Every structure is written in C-alpha cells, then in structure tokens.
Amino acid sequence: MLKQENLAANFCGLLAVSGCKEVAIEWRILGKEQDGSLLTSWVSFNAKNRAEQRSNIGIYTPMLKTLQTVFRFPTKENVIQASVNLTKTLLLFTTKELRQEESGRKTDIYRTFLVEIKEGVEVEPFLLMEVDRNHQMMAQFLWRNLATFEKSNQDKFLVMIHHEQVLLYTVTLKKVGVEGEEEEDVLGSCSKLNISDPGAWYWDKDCLKSETITKGFVWAQWDPSVQALYYIHMKPAPKMLFEKDDGSTERKMNPTLSAFQFHDDLRTETVLNIPLNLPNIPTSSSGTEDIYEDDAVPLRIHDSSLNLIIVSDPVGMLYVCHYYLYQPIKQSDEEASTSQRICDVHFAYSVTILHHGCVIHCVIPGIPWDKAKTMKPTFTQHGDHHMLVFQADLFMHLLDVGVSHEPCCHIVCPPFTRQPVTHLVPCFATNNICYDSATLDLISITIPKSHLIEAFRNDTSVDNRLAIVHYFLAHSSGDIVEIFSELLGIIMERPLHLDTVPLLKEALISGSYASSKKGLSQDQLALYRLLPLTTCNTSKPIQAKVSDLTVGLSHETLYNTSMMLLSPQQRLSPYRKDIWTQLWERLNDNKERARFAQEQVIEKLMYSLTCYQPEALSRCSTPMSPANPIVNVAAEFAAASSRRTMQNDLPFLETEECTASKQELVLNVNLRELSMHLVKHSVKEVSGFRWLKNAFYDSNPAPSHVHAVATRYVAAQLEQSRALCVLICKTAGLDLALENERGFALVDQLTSAQQLKLFTLLERYCLATESLAFPFPLGFSSFFTYLGYRALSFDNFMQYSEHHVFELQIDVVKVIIADIDDSTEGIQRKLSLLMMLPRTRARRLLNSWNHPVSTMLKGREHALNILSGNSVHLRGYSQMKKREYKPKDLGEQMSAVQKLQEPLDCFLDLLTAKASLNELDFNLLIETTLSSVENFEL
Secondary structure, three states: OOEEEEHHHHHHHHHHHOOOOOEEEEEEEEEEOOOOOEEEEEEEEEOOEEEEEEEEEEEEEOOOOEEEEEEEOOOOOOEEEEEEOOOOOEEEEEEEEEEEOOOOOEEEEEEEEEEEOOOOOOOOOEEOOOOOEOOOEEEEEOOOOHHHHHHHOEEEEEEEEOOOEEEEEEEEEEEOOOHHHHHHHHHOOOOOOOOOOHHHEEEOHHHOEEEEEEEOEEEEEEEOOOOEEEEEEEEEOOOOOOOOOOOOOOOOEEEEEEEEEOOOOOOOEEEEEEEOOOOOOOOOOOOOOOOOOOOOOOOEEOOOOOEEEEEEEOOOEEEEEEEEEEOOOOOHHHOOOOOOOOOEEEEEEEEEEOOOOEEEEEEEEEEEHHHHOOOOOEEEEEOOOEEEEEEOOOEEEEEEOOOOOOOOOOEEEOOOOOOOOOOEEEEEHHHOEEEEOOOOEEEEOOOOHHHHHHHHHHOOOHHHHHHHHHHHHHHOOOOHHHHHHHHHHHHOOOOOOOOHHHHHHHHHHHHHHHHHHOOOOOOOHHHHOOOOOOOOOOOOOEEEEEOOEEEEEEEEEOOOHHHHEOOHHHOOOOOOOOHHHHHHHHHHHOOOOOOOOOHHHHHHHHHHHHHOOOOOOOOOOOOOOOOOOOHHHHHHHHHHOHHHHHHOOOOOOOOOOOOOOHHHHHHHHHHHHHHHHHHHHHOOOOOHHHHHHHHHOOOOOHHHHHHHHHHHHHHHHHHHHHHHHHHHHHHOOOOOOOOOOOOHHHHHHOOHHHHHHHHHHHHHHHHHHHHOOOOOOOOHHHHHHHHHHHHOOHHHHHHHHHOOOOOOOHHHHHHHHHHOOOOHHHHHHHHHHHOOOOHHHHHHHHHHOOOHHHHHHHHHHHHHHHHHOOOOOOOOHHHOOOOOOOOOOHHHHHHHHHHHHHHHHHHHHHHHHHOOHHHOOHHHHHHHHHHHHOOOOO
C-alpha cells in the first residue's frame, strides 16, 4: 500500500489544462454520483491579489478524466456537500456557517440551495428553506433514466434534515419560448429540451413541489449505486405477552433500519426493516448537543454518537457496519479514582452480513483513549469475496464474506502501511483506490501478497494462518504455486510443530475446492456449494495477537432474516430484478447448506481398509461407480497433468506392483460417499398438488450433474495431493532436475541428514493426507517406507510398521530383506519383519530368500498343511537342487544318523499316512531336516 498521488494535485492539473490561470487551494470532496463522478469544491484567487478569494464547485468525471466548473461563488463560502442531476443542468449544494446566538452560544447553521448550471450565464442560487436549521441538512438528486426525464422534463431530489424529516422535491424544467409554447408545457405536452443551449430552458420555481416521506430519523445514508435511502428511526418495542396495557407506562423505543427504494416509473417503496441492537441513541428530545462531521462520501446524515455505514453491491450483497468505543465495567477494588482519567478503552465493530443472515463481532481491547477518539476505520469491499476493515495505524482485517460460500477464514493482521492517514474513503471501486479525507492523497488498498506472507511468518494463531492459506489457495490469483511454496517453506521450518498438520490439511481442502471449480459448467455450480470448503470451524470464536493488541472475532446467526425483506411477490413490480430480489434469492439459497465432510470417508475407510488385501483384490473385482468406472477419475487426472508427469517431478516412479492399489480403494470410497451426499442434498422435496409440475419443470438441474461434479472433485483431490507432495520434496532440498535416479536408488544417494529431513517432512504430509482420507500418488507408500527404513533405526522402523504408518508392500520388503545381512541379528530382524506380513506375501518373500532358515520355514509350513489336512500346492519346491549332507568326520556322521533315524522315520510315516506320495515334497522335507541338524534355531 503506497501513496501514489494527490487528488487535489490532479484537479489543479486539469484546471491548468482547461486554461484556468488562478491559484486553487482548499480542495474538498462534496459528493459522489451514480456514474462515479465526484463533486468537488475549491477556493481560487489571483496570484497577485490573494485577498479576493471565491469558492467554486466542479464535477470530476473519472472515465473522461475531465473537471468541469459548474458554479462560481462571488465570495468564499463553506460548502460541505453538493449533488448534480443526470443531465448536469441543476446543482444542489449545502453551506455551513457558524453564528452566535443572543445567548452568546455559537451554533452551526445549515442552508441548502438549488441553482441552474449554465455556462457563461450568471445565475442566482435559490434557497430551498427560509428557516435556518442548526440540525445537519443535506440534499441529493435522484438519478432517473434519461428517457424518463425527457418524457416529463422533471427531476427529483431529497432534502434530509437530521431529527426532523426527509423531503422529496420535484423540479420541472421548461422550454424558453413564446407564451403559447409555455402554456402547452403546462398542459403536459412536453417537447424535448435543448440542454446544451443555456438560453433554451429554465426551471420553474412555481412548479417546485415537495412531500414528506419520513420523519424523525436519527441516521441516514444515500446509496447512489442502487438509488436507495437507508435510514434509522425509532419504533415502539413490541408488547410482551404478560405486559399490562395501560397508558401510564411509556413504551420503549427500539431503533429500526429501513430502506426506501426509488424508481423511475413507480412510487417509492419500503423494501427493508431490520431491528437493530444499538446503544442508547440520543434523540432530538434528549437535550444533548449534536456534533456533526459532515460526511459527503458516502452521503450520511448523522451525529458523532452513531458511527454506522452501509456497504452494498448490486449483485445482491449488503453489509451494515457499526463501530463504537466502550469502557468495560471494572470491580470496585480495581476502579481508579475520580481524578484519574481513563487511559484505555475497547474498540469494537460489528458487520451484519444480510445476504448470509449473520453478524460478525470484533473486539479489540487496550486502545489508548487519545488514539481511539480519532479512529475512523474504513469498511470497503476487497475483490469479490472479502470485506476490508482498515485502520491505518492499528489493524487490517480481511473478512471472507462473499456470496459464493458462508463467512469463514477471516484474516487479522497488522496494517500494511504506517502512514499518518485520517480516514480512507473509497472513491474508485474498479482499482481499489481511496483518498484520505484530510489530505486527498490517493492511496491504493490492494493488499500486497508479501504483507500476508510476512504476517503468516510472524503470527502464532493457527486460525489466522489457516485463513491465509485458504486465501491464497481458494481466492487468490496469479502464481499460486510460487506463493504457496513460500508459505510451505515457512511451515516446514518447524515441521514438528502442532500447527504443521492442520496447515497442510487446509492446503489440501482449499486447493481441491478451488481446482474442482475449473472444470464445472454453469449448471453444475449449484452442486459446487456442497463441496468441502475449509477445515476451519466457522462457529468457533477467533483469538489472534496483532502486534500488542488482542483481537477477538465471533459469529452470530440472525433468525428469520428473510422476514426483514420484501419478497419479490410483495414488490410493486414482482418481475423486476434489483439488489433486493437478488438479496432475497441469496438468503433462500444459503439456508441449510450441508457441505460434504471428509469424516464421512474416514469412517467408511476404517472398515474398508481392514478388508484391504492387495493380493486378494484385482481391478476386475473392486466396486465401480454405476455410471463410470473409478479408473476414469485417475484417467481424468492423468490427462490434466500429463505435462507435469512427463517432467517426472516426483522423487519416485508413479507405479505400484500390487494387483489392487490403495489409491484406487480410497478414490472409490470418496467418489461413492460424495455422490450419495450430493444426491441427498440436491433433490428437492416435492409435495402437494404441484408435484407433477415440479417433476416436469424442475428449475434445478443439479441432480443430473452429480456424477460429473463428484468425479471432478475426486480427481482434484488426487491432483492436489500430488502437487503438495512435489512441493514438500522441493522444500526438503531435493533438486530433481539434477538427480537422474528415482525411487529407492535416489534414497540411497542421499546423506543421512537429507534422509532424515525428507522423512520428517513427508511424515507430516502423510499424516495430513491420511487424516482427510485423500489419496496418495502411486508409488508413494513404498518410497516412504524405504525412506523410513534408511532414515530411522530398525527398532523405530518396526514401531512405525506395527502402527501401520508404513505399508510393507512386496517391492519394498524384498529390497529391505535383501539389504539386511544374514548374521544372527540380521536373521532375527528379517524374521520379525516377515511376521508382520500377511501369509501370502510372506510366502512370496521366503521363496526369494535363499537361506537355510527360509528352507526350514517353508518345510515346516508344508508339513503343517499336510498334517492339518489343508490343500497342498507344490510351487517348485521339488525342483530345488538336492543338497548332499556331508559331515566332517565319521564320528559325527554316526552320531547324526542315530540322531535323525528314529524321529525322521516316525515323522515320514505320519506324513505318508495323511497324504499321497504326489503331495509330498521330499526334497523340501529332506532339506529342512538337514538344515535343522546344522544347529539353526528358530
């Protein structure tokens, strides 16, 4: 956030271009219209005679970058607000001057004028109200369509007087001509005015009409984009059930926020009524003196006791922002003496998000009073999904409150500028430009990514760090991979920290959510709202530390929010779309939205993985989706990432030797559970006599897209899991562009320190992925197991294996057993490793282990199967080369023969009695017997 330029300096440059030779000072913004044009005032004088100063009013058009002078005062005046009509023919402005009453008290007097805009013609401003007011008074033109204006040559404007009333004026422009033409105008056959000619028209003071549309308001704001007036008035509180109905008790008055919507061809209608929970608001009868700050952008009529601002978007978003200061109640023993001044206060604000039906509360304690009394935070939209709450020298809050999903993942961090700023006012929404109300410095409020990365590095709150990860992966644009690589480097500086796994889980969920949207059509986006969004708990209050301040954020749900709005059927024009109809639709769409939770998949996998046996399953026997095989999910991912796969950016080959991979099983369970969830929550209940109509003309085509959305999301899971694995390997220091080896050979080339670092990082990745039931890339399990074998001691490796962290697949166990020597300790290690394997997998490994112990185990299993009556399948044992037993000397030979003769004869008799000679593998039995003689003990 850098100071770019000054708005007053730009205006001076535009005056100089237009040929103005006078000096212009004391620039002030007086208002903003629907097209984004700004009304401004300045004081001009001749450089040689500074004493003769005069005020001026002009209109700055950002699209054309022009400044047009519309009115020049004969003297210097204190103009605080102005407005111009659509055709730029009439100007309203309000002045404020300080007068001394007879009692000696000084008061501010507000006066509003209407004047014609005629270039080169001197006109006299018309005072709208003869009685001077000491209450704040502002005026604003309604911008009607040009076609509507040309039909009647009439304009309307509002005059708002604080605590008194809001008046709606109608002004008529007439054509200058002969008397007959003027009479025709009066009778109603209006001809088109030549607005460009100052002498061809005038406004008729006798036709000026006014009507009162409301009385006794305490706060009001004009919204130029939607042509609506928001105002707060006091209404009697509803009666309680057991309340006595007698006239002696005065009923309590509650503040209510209402909205007038103005139309071109329809009468004004009240579209909003929201009861507010505000502190005691002083009224005109309270006897307190009002202090006004005269806010012109946005145009607000209020005193300093109520700081409230409304931010809206015509697409159907409305925010009611209220900020205030308070002093918490202390215990009597902690109370300071009466002479001691209050040092610290609590700053708090609330944002009522009407399109979501909830309120966000924020409290920041410990603000020094000298700083708190001058605070004027900025509330403005930041992009399509966030609201920025900014106070230059204290904090910056980025609230995730867009229409695409429920409010969550709010970012709390220090401000990205320490410049002395009084109050930032948004003026150009297209490029996030604000101006300082005191200096008119133009300041960009675009948040630098480097600032959020630095906040992520210094923050200790896991909620805040999760929100920053979510912001970059789900909402940010640009090079997301490079940004998240930097975040991942910060995370992995302390891989054993408790926050590491939650942050990786958020990266998987947010990345999959954003990636799955890319392949969806407009009709399928209705189901997109049911996909997992974040791992953050949206109902949990957030506590964060920003510099020396503690920030607390909490959510509160509003009930029956739709009752506060007029439904489209209640509107004057039911089929006309505007902000209120879209707001009504969003409120109804956001009700009871149940997102899919990965815990559903985890629960199902707990049962599926107990039955998972790669040797017993095959691709032709695994369950498939009814519409499309699960293999197509992997095929879709492979097609989307074929270029990255060719680069071989993983440290292992993406292949597995088992018949049914665990990845296929995990993808299948994810697809099945997600499809069932989407079907359940996308089909609307149809009841009553309209069931037939709804069945044939259902406006929600989402159920037909369930499989496409579920398949795309599961493919995004695999894609995100693979991408995160690649980034973690790069963070560990693996430069795969310089390494020719992959898989087990790559692990053998690494030093012990590199092996341990890579294992530590991949262990966090493995824990995060498994806890979300996300799939691993093919080949990861064997690579991770071998890396653990190399990086850890054998005892630790066995502990990991016993707790099912390592998957002992046939390819990795074969390499590990071949790597262990045949010493006494090595044999014990091999046997302990084989005992952890399923019987079929252990038998395959025994066949590849050429050692007497392996022979003894196979022989004993062969004999056990025969004696137990199990079927015996000879798998090449008889083709083994028969080993001749040759003892060292004759004495030893005789001793061995005597030792073997009787037990062996008895054992062979039992075997031949239980099985036929064709089922016996005599070579294996003899080999086992001879090996046993040579003092090999199991």
